[in-house]
Amino acid sequence: MMATPILQISGLTMDFGGIRALNRLDLEVHAGEIVALIGPNGAGKTTFFNCLTGIYTPTAGEILLTPPGSTKNVSLKGLKPNHVTEKGLARTFQNIRLFSQMTVLENVMIGRHCRTKAFILGAILRNAATRREERQIVEMSYAILDKVGLAHLANEFARNLPYGAQRRLEIARALATEPFLLLLDEPAAGMNPQETQELDRLIKEISTDGHSILLIEHDMKLVMSLSDRIFVMDYGKKIAQGKPSEIRSNPAVIKAYLGEDVDA
Amino acid sequence: MDYFIELFCSGLTRGAIYALIALGYTMVYGIIGLINFAHGEIYMIGAFTAFIVATVLSIYGFPLLAIVILAGFAAVIWSSAYGYTVEKIAYRPLRHAPRLSPLISAIGMSIFLQNYVLLAQTSNFLPFPELIPEFAFMEPIAHIVGSTDIVILITTAVIMLILTIVIKGTKVGKAMRATSQDRTMAMLVGINVNRIISATFIIGSALAAVGGLLIASHIGQINFYIGFLAGIKAFTAAVLGGIGSIPGAVLGGLVLGLTESFATGYVSSDYEDVFAFSLLVLILIFKPSGLLGKAETKKV
Amino acid sequence: MLGFKEIKNGLLVSLWFVFLTFPLMVVKVDPVERIVRWRWENSLYVAIGTFAVFLLVKIIIQRRSRNAAVDKEAEQKKESFIHRVLASPRQKFTLIALLLAVAIVFPLFSSSYQTNVMTTALMYVVLGLGLNIVVGMAGLLDLGYVAFYAVGAYSYALLNHHFDLGFWAVLPIGGGLAAIFGILLGFPVLRLRGDYLAIVTLGFGEIIRLVLENWSEFSKGPSGISNISRPGLFGIEFGLDGAIIYIYYLMIVFMIVTIFIVNRLQDSRLGRAWIALREDEIACQAMGIDKRKTKLVAFSLGAFWAGIIGVVFAAKTTFINPASFTFLESAIILAIVVLGGMGSIVGVIFGALILILLPEYLRALSEYRMLAFGAILVAMMVFRPQGLISNIRRTYHSDKKFPSPTQQ
Amino acid sequence: MLKLENIQAGYGNILAIKDIDLEINEGEIITLIGANGAGKSTTLMTISGIVPSRSGRILFDDREIQRKEPDEIVRLGICQVPEGRHIFPELTVQENLDMGAFLRRDKKEIKRDIDYVFSLFPILAERRGQDGGTLSGGEQQMLAMSRALMARPRLLLLDEPSMGLAPLVIRQIFEIIKQINAENRTTIFLVEQNANQALHIAHRGYVIENGRIVFSGKAEELLKNTDIQKAYLGI
Amino acid sequence: ADTIKFGVAGAHSGDLASYGLPTVNAAKLVIDQVNAKGGINGKKIELLIEDDVCKPEVATNTATKLVSQGAEVVLGHICSGATKSALPIYTNANILVMSPSATNPDLTYSGEYPNFFRTIAPDDMQAKVDVDYALDKLGHTKIAVIHDKGDYGKGFAEFAKSFVEKSGKAEVVLFEGVTPGAVDYSAIVQKIKKSGAQAVIFGGYHPEAAKIVGMIKKKRLKVDFLSDDGVKDDTFIKVAGADAEGVYASGPKDTTGNPLSKAAFAEHKKVFNADAGAFFENAYTATLAMVNAIEKAGSTDLAALKKALQTEKVDTPLGNIYFDDKGDAVGIGFSVYQVQNGAFVEMK
């Protein structure tokens, strides 16, 4: 399969003062794939996400996004975060950033913001179109919550949710923006093994729904079970890439990241 | 050129005055993130205490040096006591409240203290005794800089240096910064957060008292309302310099003072405040966290 | 109930206050006649007063914690009485109808002073609701809100003075101009966060006031504009008493319209975006919300209401000068929002009524009026830090039912 | 050394822990496991005095500490690595470590300890002058752990110390826990999602469910218990 | 009613309280005396004291409150702005209003406020006195006009400027406002120096005046300083101390020789154990004038009161006065004073 990748990164570099957090990184993601990004702490994985989503402007390099089924690509470099999201990229955060004073449902409804239109007049007049739109937002949000297993908590405040549920809510909120590429930053952190298994199932489901996924994770069991391909980073550089089985036995990866005798 | 130097010196004095009050503002803001609108009133109370003590002593015939020292001492003691008490009554119960609640409490405190002094003393202006004599050796340049100006400038510089060293270098200073950044964690490393906050208020209020004494003796008069405008200006200076930063407060004060002075001198004093605030807006647009404030670290 | 320990503490506290108030309360000097008066009796008053207040506060706190411990349930019910009423549509409408009836007959039974004061309170309700959009919902701390109020007031005053335009003609102009000023202010300050925004808005408020004060050719400077026409109705002019009542009803209508609109805004896509923006800007942008646009809309909508009420203000007092638009005014409006409970419409209404009516009814205390006002402001924040009435968010329901998954 | 008797605590109207009884002896490694939201972090915060206990007693060396201020509790030798790391974002790595040693006065020893933690986590030495807030998630976790070590606690409360760390480092962390327990006789109270590994280094364990201790025993027993295997070990 | 209700309105709190509170004291003193003597025509007088903070919007509430409470005459308001917003309410209720301090010319000149009287001279009159003195008596040709940006100070300064310009004898080299309450006035003083002015005419109040003259001394500047009756106040001399020496200020014709004035101040000292403060004499005078008018008119009917005020002369601390048909007091002559040896001395 040599279809054009939906995401194509070349030479991406990010400097913070003296620190080079990303060093000429190349990477691509194809439609329908689950790709994992692993590497030691401080390797630059989160920084990479931040560059993709417009939170940082990379020092150098190019980020090209090609919506599936299209041949025209757009550059994400220098776009504001909200425009990146509009283009079809959504993310979760390593340190959970939910709207804690809002309900679970409202969190997801916020995700619908960039795909809906009603504005001041719509809000005040509450005309038929607006009402229809609101209806759709609610229904769709409920459907997404149902998928991640939080529909019964829809009217809870987000801050009152257990940690694992908050992680899933982050995913739900990102899904609501209808991304074709979903970026997950350590979704299993702080989850117990049981919850991690549920997460495994959830991510597979999302993938079969047609979303491509780029995943940062330190839980090797999850990474090995989910990913089609794995990229390994260290000190801002790519040190390896390949199928899970290849990575598992790659000596460089073992040395820098996994350590001997992986129990995954 | 002479005119320029004259305006420059005027601006410096004015700026140093703002800086003196801004230091306390910025410290309190730095530690609990509160725009302490009552800080101007603490300054006013310091000035009043100094006024009362100095006048009483001079009536009883004390020598000038003794008056200055005792009045300064009393001003510092009582201002600190007020600062401490205000924090305890009006802000401490609001530690876990929404962010803006202490702000309103501070505004209430400010109104209360103004009227308290109005009722306990008088609404009239009172003459503040001249505590800093005109030094004879200054006479040749007295038409440009006076003795009080010099004393104010030196005091501000010294206080800034000491404070910077304290905050950057000492344990207490580090504890202050730690408390301001993460109160829970500060407790977890063994910092008595309440004590550190009280200490901050006490230091800030003591500075306000020193400011009150010097400024009042520079202007020569006080009443219960002098804290309001001084407070607003000091707040502006603190923000201009980067709120929470000690050298920033001084720099902010000076920039503000100089701007007003030059605006008066070369344009019109009608619009000096307009210039001051426009400069503030302009600087914040290009440096959103003030001149010496740390840029926000945006790590997600 | 109050043990020995409390008494001892009370004594210590009053001792501390005696010390604290010593120079200001006891000593009074006349610097010219060079006389010192020692008013020792004041120390006694302070001691007794502090002791009494201390015990009172202790009793209140004890009561509270005991109630909380004994029957938390009951406490909770009482707490949320208003919430419950609002939650049930029938009770809600009964209550609203009742309040409306009271509001309508109010001027018939009270003096024009009472009506006048109530009108002022209503104006502040609307101002509070407007600022609530900016501060309460969008989380942008605005200390210069009064600037927009001034824009509205001067629009009417000047247009009325120079071109003899009527109240109703200027009403939308005033609101619109204020909204434009809101956008003008919004543009440069969007990058600022939190309290940096606060000082810039404060500065902006001052700039507007200073320009009005100094640019005499334009605004008539500090001596202000007098003889502004009172509002008419289809060409009917009212006498003074008639006008007072007319403006009162006008404000009732304005308030209802505002509540209606603000309520709808809050429960809309835009309202959700504001609240999300308040919670976490970065996450918000990552969800595809345009930060600039959303903030600008909040600013200009908030300003719009201030402008509208500014027009009413000019028409009501018939005289305006820059002295009415000081920082303290912004502070009071902000206090209304915070005291009421950030983001809560019902809260803002209560906040405005309390903070505006309070100083009027405190007139009985004559010179102690503002002292008491300051103290009450502090006390209310201390005892209800989260505001009088917390916001209740609308809950949404789906047509489909989603049962909770069975616990394993 | 530490004993909790009928401890209740919570936030506002929520009672997050209801009736916790547990006991930690000097020199032990104890682990507390439980599902998300079971009340583990709340338990630790209650011990540290951040969340006030509503009833019950906490005894440390047979003295009641449940009414003490958090800083006094730290002074007694109880330190915590809290959930979510809580790095001082605008203090540098070095200053964060200094804060860990806030109550200590032995300058020389402090210096030695700093060298020691840098040897444990070399990346921190590289980042020494960087602001804590800009560290990567894992680096922050290492810093949080190091900071607590700087206090030389007698009882160390660890709340999910392995969260967000690379596999290699996780193993290292568990080694360190074992090591400081063995060498300095530091008592450890460990909360972990990674229950399997936690139980492997612990002497005893407690299981918490909905704010109540539902099971306790030797670590090996817990590892063998099928209910626990199913619920918490993912086996 | 069995009492006559006498309203007193003005700033009793806030930053302008010091201009409003002395009026309350003056009213209390006069009314107590009247009541001690058995009241007016057998009726005691009751004071209704209301604060307006000098804010127009509060003043309307104050006014409606006074009207609702049945006030029959009102002493106040203190600030011109507040007065202007309150007057329509009193006009509507046919209530006599007399201000001790509102100096804006429009209040009497415009003819829009038929029920308004005052015991203070309007801004333009004072400005004229000051300007004439500076140009004719002192012979200055370069004048700096400074004001405090307030309605009183700026109004006065604008008149002063126009009088100087109209005279053709001198030029205005500087016209500027200073920010009241500012911590330091050295920049404006340097600017005065640069302008080469020989005299400063200042419109505003004594606190700012004291600061400016202090700074002028500090900067070793030699100019004459002339000001208005906001400065012709003993507090000015107290606050400015030695710096006050030589300052000119216009004010009502010499009152120090007036026994009524002496008595009023003595009475104040006795009752309140403090100095009187700004506009005390004006307020005392206004109260006396109103009481006298009520007595002469035999009622509080507006028309009757107006007539009494305009025809019946009354002895007051400010002299033997009556009112013209616009509402300004006649008989309060204006002259210029200079501070000499710590007291205002009338310049003949």
Ligand SMILES: Nc1ncnc2c1ncn2[C@@H]1O[C@H](COP(=O)(O)OP(=O)(O)OP(=O)(O)O)[C@@H](O)[C@H]1O
């Ligand atoms: N704003 C910043 N300023 C300075 N340095 C930064 C900044 N952001 C990140 N860094 C540095 O860049 C490096 C990469 O950080 P990043 O967060 O991308 O790591 P990561 O791969 O996500 O690690 P982890 O798995 O621990 O989350 C780190 O060493 C970090 O200290």
Ligand SMILES: Nc1ncnc2c1ncn2[C@@H]1O[C@H](COP(=O)(O)OP(=O)(O)OP(=O)(O)O)[C@@H](O)[C@H]1O
């Ligand atoms: N600050 C807070 N305010 C309100 N409720 C809280 C707060 N912190 C925790 N809770 C609630 O208290 C309960 C116990 O939470 P706690 O954090 O102790 O659980 P935990 O066992 O540590 O879970 P996790 O594995 O997710 O860390 C949960 O229901 C949680 O929602």
Ligand SMILES: CC(C)C[C@H](N)C(=O)O
């Ligand atoms: C007290 C002062 C502010 C009054 C001033 N004379 C005026 O006309 O407004």
Ligand SMILES: [Mg+2]
């Ligand atoms: Mg990361």
Ligand SMILES: [Mg+2]
């Ligand atoms: Mg936890």
